[in-house]
Amino acid sequence: MYAFVTGPLAWLTFIIFFCGVTYRAIWYFRGLNWQLDRVAYKPHMSYGIKGALRSIFFWLIPFGTHSWRFYPFFTICFFAFHIGLLFTPFFIYGHNVLLQERFGFSLWSMSDGAADFMTCMVLVAAIFIIMRRNALPEVRIITTPYDYLVLAIAVAPFVTGLLARHQVGNYNFWLITHILSGELFLVAIPLTKLSHFIGFFLSRAQIGMDYGIKRGGMKSKGLSW
Amino acid sequence: MPEGKLCNKQTVDTEEQLQALLDDKSGKQYYEEMNYLDVDSDALWATMQKTLKSRLKTWLKICAHCGMCADSCFFYLANKKDPEQVPSYKIISTLGELVKRKGQVDNAFMQTVMDTAWSKCTCCNRCGMYCPFGIDMGIMFSYTRGLCFSQGFVPWELKIGSGMHRIYRAQMNVTTEDWVDTCEWMAEEYEEDWPGLKIPVDVQNADIIYTVNAREPKHYPEDLAEAAILFHLAGENWTVPSEGWEETSLAMFAGDWGACKMQVETVYDAMTRLNAKRMVVTECGHAYRATVLEGPYWAGRKDGQTPIPTFHYVEWVAEALRTGKIKIDPDKKIKEPVTYQDSCNYIRNAGLKDVAREIMGYIAEDFREMKPNKEHNFCCGGGGGLNGIGRYREQRNIGLKVKRDQILETGCKLVIAPCHNCWDAIRDLEEEFRIGIRWSFLKPLLIHMAVVPDHLKPPEE
Ligand code: HEM
Ligand code: SF4
Ligand code: SF4
Ligand code: SF4
Numbered sequence: 195m196y197a198f199v200t201g202p203l204a205w206l207t208f209i210i211f212f213c214g215v216t217y218r219a220i221w222y223f224r225g226l227n228w229q230l231d232r233v234a235y236k237p238h239m240s241y242g243i244k245g246a247l248r249s250i251f252f253w254l255i256p257f258g259t260h261s262w263r264f265y266p267f268f269t270i271c272f273f274a275f276h277i278g279l280l281f282t283p284f285f286i287y288g289h290n291v292l293l294q295e296r297f298g299f300s301l302w303s304m305s306d307g308a309a310d311f312m313t314c315m316v317l318v319a320a321i322f323i324i325m326r327r328n329a330l331p332e333v334r335i336i337t338t339p340y341d342y343l344v345l346a347i348a349v350a351p352f353v354t355g356l357l358a359r360h361q362v363g364n365y366n367f368w369l370i371t372h373i374l375s376g377e378l379f380l381v382a383i384p385l386t387k388l389s390h391f392i393g394f395f396l397s398r399a400q401i402g403m404d405y406g407i408k409r410g411g412m413k414s415k416g417l418s419w
Numbered sequence: 420m421p422e423g424k425l426c427n428k429q430t431v432d433t434e435e436q437l438q439a440l441l442d443d444k445s446g447k448q449y450y451e452e453m454n455y456l457d458v459d460s461d462a463l464w465a466t467m468q469k470t471l472k473s474r475l476k477t478w479l480k481i482c483a484h485c486g487m488c489a490d491s492c493f494f495y496l497a498n499k500k501d502p503e504q505v506p507s508y509k510i511i512s513t514l515g516e517l518v519k520r521k522g523q524v525d526n527a528f529m530q531t532v533m534d535t536a537w538s539k540c541t542c543c544n545r546c547g548m549y550c551p552f553g554i555d556m557g558i559m560f561s562y563t564r565g566l567c568f569s570q571g572f573v574p575w576e577l578k579i580g581s582g583m584h585r586i587y588r589a590q591m592n593v594t595t596e597d598w599v600d601t602c603e604w605m606a607e608e609y610e611e612d613w614p615g616l617k618i619p620v621d622v623q624n625a626d627i628i629y630t631v632n633a634r635e636p637k638h639y640p641e642d643l644a645e646a647a648i649l650f651h652l653a654g655e656n657w658t659v660p661s662e663g664w665e666e667t668s669l670a671m672f673a674g675d676w677g678a679c680k681m682q683v684e685t686v687y688d689a690m691t692r693l694n695a696k697r698m699v700v701t702e703c704g705h706a707y708r709a710t711v712l713e714g715p716y717w718a719g720r721k722d723g724q725t726p727i728p729t730f731h732y733v734e735w736v737a738e739a740l741r742t743g744k745i746k747i748d749p750d751k752k753i754k755e756p757v758t759y760q761d762s763c764n765y766i767r768n769a770g771l772k773d774v775a776r777e778i779m780g781y782i783a784e785d786f787r788e789m790k791p792n793k794e795h796n797f798c799c800g801g802g803g804g805l806n807g808i809g810r811y812r813e814q815r816n817i818g819l820k821v822k823r824d825q826i827l828e829t830g831c832k833l834v835i836a837p838c839h840n841c842w843d844a845i846r847d848l849e850e851e852f853r854i855g856i857r858w859s860f861l862k863p864l865l866i867h868m869a870v871v872p873d874h875l876k877p878p879e880e
Contacts, residue, residue: 225473410770
């Protein structure tokens, strides 16, 4: 079982992930249309790139935009969740051992304590995000079961990883579940709403170009995100 | 009855059609017929497949349902945080459903879409600045309006408005003759006070070609005279075109993209025909948006630019003050606290925030910002054509509360609003809530404050 999920299944997962994400990006760019979007992308590329970079940059910084500052509680949840989600997997000791075994290289590993901390940060943030979803009428009204499913797919590897590492119950069971949920997560990125993994950058770049080229970028220092 | 006599999928291209609509007071019969209008689902779906591309599809797909757009929308705030006014909800329940059901929707649903697209969104684009993905409901509702229009589900006034553009190339029935007559009349009317004042029509190779909002010749001809006086004071070599003088676009508010194209092409023709160096647009927000920002795309101009460089009136004013073409008498500067209505259309969507502040620096001693301001300012409440739609008067009036409170918070009694729609909305706001404010375009204030050089003064009696 272990050999299968870390062998052929893992490869399949990586292929779906990389091809899927690449396909999304290509599909997005090909679907842009200067006349329908009403943005002259090509003739003003330098303004466009400047607008795109500004639009991505400010939104990647905690409290870097008016909106992040307007919702401080959510902003903290959001960044705690995403930083944990995106960085932790690369710096887990166990993952790096695996990398070394299979590919002959590894990255820096954080201590087990730090790994537990990051994992808990993701889980706590996720709990707050769920509570917020239920507490605020303006969020509840747009929430669908699908949102919970996607959130569950995203945090499942963290829950199972934590259980496996602390050997709660059957280690092997949790290990396999951890690997499977991790693979499900990677496959879900291109195939579900988690495509915002790439979609965030694409969409922010586009709106940045829109503002950079058509909506004032040529006549001002740029929008104050 | 699949198609009504007045309410149907056809565009209004003849005076008879237009007159029939105008005769139907407040659109009574029009809206009655709308209840029986068939939805052509196949055509609707075909249009969506052709025009709904990766940008909008991605927006609909990746919306995290996080609600960060909620407080950005003035309608949400004005309606006591009604969750149904959350921008994301508004689009998911309309355009989102249309996509999901592949256009297989009924009449009642289309009416809901119409009501949402026009009475719950002014296309002010503020929410797009607050969404982490940059999802812009202003863009999506504008798109949705186009779909509604193609199916005949459009508010009566805007069906008329787009018909006006198709027939008169103006948002009102002002003909070329009416326009030229008004120019002559205004020049004569004010010549006594301003010797040598002219409104030059169709002069070739001028430095400036000036274009307006049809409401000016129709209802406020003094505005045109004031523009002439200021150009005269500044010593500008300017002209107006006899055709292609109308900058506004009710067709844009209606989602009638065909009429949008026809309208802006007349203006672009005038630019090339008269070979002016640059164009200046009157104090109107959506006019600038339509003809300068969006128009080049409707007209298929690949560089997204107008044939000659174009400037909003505030840009010209700032330049005239900066270069000293117009000098302000320091004694006549505005002494009382005064605030400025940042228009979505040329501040948020065209980056002119600093220009507006520069002007205020020259003319006001106690300029106070609204909160929020500049590109983050709230819509006045009347944008996107909403001011003019009788069916949604109540919703519009509720929406005005946000602007009312913003103005009250500044403590100012005078609001400068260099945008026709904003100006109207603020006037209606005063009518509705009686908060004791005055509102003004820049032109009359500037004329009052400007130093008049001796050689331009009328001869002493
Ligand atoms: C594969 C990695 C990622 C996963 C699994 C993930 C997961 C999630 C989840 C579950 C939500 C919903 C939160 C909620 O329920 O409110 C969310 C929201 C969001 N994510 Fe991600 N995300 C990932 C990568 C990214 C990246 C790379 C970015 C951009 C830097 C990003 C930006 C956002 C934004 C802007 C939101 C929406 C607003 C919000 O809920 O804060 N995500 N993400
Ligand atoms: S564009 Fe303006 S009015 Fe429309 S939903 Fe967004 S914030 Fe509200
Ligand atoms: S802020 Fe953006 S992602 Fe969040 S609910 Fe609104 S539209 Fe969707
Ligand atoms: S009327 Fe003025 S404030 Fe309102 S949408 Fe138009 S430009 Fe914006």
